[in-house]
Amino acid sequence: MHNAFDALVEQLARAMARRSSRRRFIGGVGTLLFGAACVPLLPVARGESPRAVQPDNGADPGDPQSCEYWRHCAIDGYLCSCCGGSVHSCPPGTEPSAVTWVGTCHNPGDGHDYIVSYNDCCGKTECGRCLCNRNEGDKPLYMPFKSNDYNWCAGSQVGIAYHCSTARIVGLAK
Amino acid sequence: MLALAGACLSLQVWAAQPLAPTPPVQANYMLNCMGCHLADGSGAPGKVPSLRDSLLPLALSPAGRAYLVQVPGVAQSPLADEEIAQLLAWMVRNLGARAVPPEFVDFTASEVAGYRKSPLVNVRETRAQLLAAAQRLTP
Numbered sequence: 001m002h003n004a005f006d007a008l009v010e011q012l013a014r015a016m017a018r019r020s021s022r023r024r025f026i027g028g029v030g031t032l033l034f035g036a037a038c039v040p041l042l043p044v045a046r047g048e049s050p051r052a053v054q055p056d057n058g059a060d061p062g063d064p065q066s067c068e069y070w071r072h073c074a075i076d077g078y079l080c081s082c083c084g085g086s087v088h089s090c091p092p093g094t095e096p097s098a099v100t101w102v103g104t105c106h107n108p109g110d111g112h113d114y115i116v117s118y119n120d121c122c123g124k125t126e127c128g129r130c131l132c133n134r135n136e137g138d139k140p141l142y143m144p145f146k147s148n149d150y151n152w153c154a155g156s157q158v159g160i161a162y163h164c165s166t167a168r169i170v171g172l173a174k
Numbered sequence: 175m176l177a178l179a180g181a182c183l184s185l186q187v188w189a190a191q192p193l194a195p196t197p198p199v200q201a202n203y204m205l206n207c208m209g210c211h212l213a214d215g216s217g218a219p220g221k222v223p224s225l226r227d228s229l230l231p232l233a234l235s236p237a238g239r240a241y242l243v244q245v246p247g248v249a250q251s252p253l254a255d256e257e258i259a260q261l262l263a264w265m266v267r268n269l270g271a272r273a274v275p276p277e278f279v280d281f282t283a284s285e286v287a288g289y290r291k292s293p294l295v296n297v298r299e300t301r302a303q304l305l306a307a308a309q310r311l312t313p
Contacts (some may be wrong), residue, residue, distance in 0.1 A: 171196040
């Protein structure tokens, strides 16, 4: 049994050695390196959004699926991180609204205030999971420019159906 | 091939740079205007007017400057007159699609305070009339 297995492996190895060259192998590794390095640069679903950034030193405490997570300080809606998306990306089948509500949240990890854009994800019915309504800095509807009670999907190209909300960092406030 | 992979990796390192503090005037734009007018001022076609082609022509005439202050999003914002003056000048210089000519004069707090007292009722009509007038004056 062992001999037969050894023979089979040897046969396969020799067949592969006849078919392939070292140069081709090195070329393949190079392609793999290049491809892997460039995948994160693809412009997937980032066209409409301001450049999302990370807090200094990677200090980002808390659970993005929790309403208490610091970036959710002024959110009013379902958390996309519970709906198949993430704190800065929409779930499959939805598109981010370009127009959005913008506020600031304090990051307890590094002590800085960050400017956060709450882009709604649109085009599907309500997600229904992780409803979060914290509203720090929110003003009543009679101050429309500082109220977050709007359905921002009204400004989206895919229709008014609201699915969930993201919380993207777009700047570092003082 | 390795050089290309290195270039891609270095681009990622550049993209992951920690964020520099946003200047206060730009932060005021982000917190009070960017939600609708977007980061580059282009707005949403049919819903939010673009600032890119209209800011400069309006900022070059007294009536246009009055409009820029009296438009509800500016006049009713929680910003002080001085902050609005700085913000409008920053917007003209940073969001416009064309180079700013030397005859453009920065806004002042007293100018903003003067215009801000009078409400603007017919926003769309006023904007269209002012832009048409500015276009007639353009050589």
